[in-house]
Amino acid sequence: MSVVLYENERIDQLYSEGVQIIQSQEVFSFSLDAVLLAHFTNVPKSGKIVDLCAGNGAIGLFLSQKTQAKITGIEIQERLADMARRSVALNQLTEQMDILTLPLQQGKQVIPADSVDLVTCNPPYFKELPTSTKNPNPHLAIARHEIETTLEEVIKEASRQLKMMGKFSMVHRPDRLLEIIDLMNRYKIAPKRIQFVYPKQHKEANILLIEGIRHGKKEGLKILPPLYVYGEDNQYLPEVKQILYGN
DSSP, X not given: OOOOOOTTOEEEEETTTTEEXXXXXXXXXXXXXXXXXXXHSOOOSXXXXXXXXXXXXXXXXXXGGGOOSEEEEEESOHHHHHHHHHHHHHTTOTTTEEEEESOGGGGGGTSOTTOEEEEEEOOXXXXXXXTOOOOSSHHHHHHHBTTSOOHHHHHHHHHHHEEEEEEEEEEEXXXXXXXXXXXXXXXTEEEEEEEEEESSTTSOOOEEEEXXXXXXXXXXXXXXXXXXXXXXXXXXXXHHHHHHHOO
């Protein structure tokens, strides 16, 4: 199916999923973080999935290949949401997936409480502080810094949407792990699975993947084996290569 591409847009493909995504270096391009979150997440076979801070729709598009569930992306930036909608059409997923343009804080207007089986999120990683150095491009600044929403608002809204025993899955930075766990506990999401991702062996982790269950039991947290992205030759290691390109 053909769709309209605007200036400086391109179509990229995640080969392992066979998904095509409209991207723009000027506005937003999904990163390895989104691919790893989609791979890490336990996806229900049916039901309802919401992707918060959806960007250009990458995570929802990746998840669509693993489930019959209805998927809704919530994204505040109209330019990104429009890219996501065109990607949904490009992949012929309009019956399964939709993209809503509104602030995450207004989610209650469109997503009833206790109605969602899985909430995913690749949120802005950096706190909005007076000393923060932000990207001069407002699209990228909003995607990376807590300008339009905060970590607490993300977890609070996820908890509100989730059914009892529904799952929350997020990618973030390891240096905010204690804050993430504190907020998950505050909003009744029990952390259940954590995986640290390292750029290389002997380097510090730079990506955190975490999954929790709303009103889950406190015990039972699993720390998964580490995932290393690059070998010493700066090429993707086999596990990451398979996630990106399949067999």
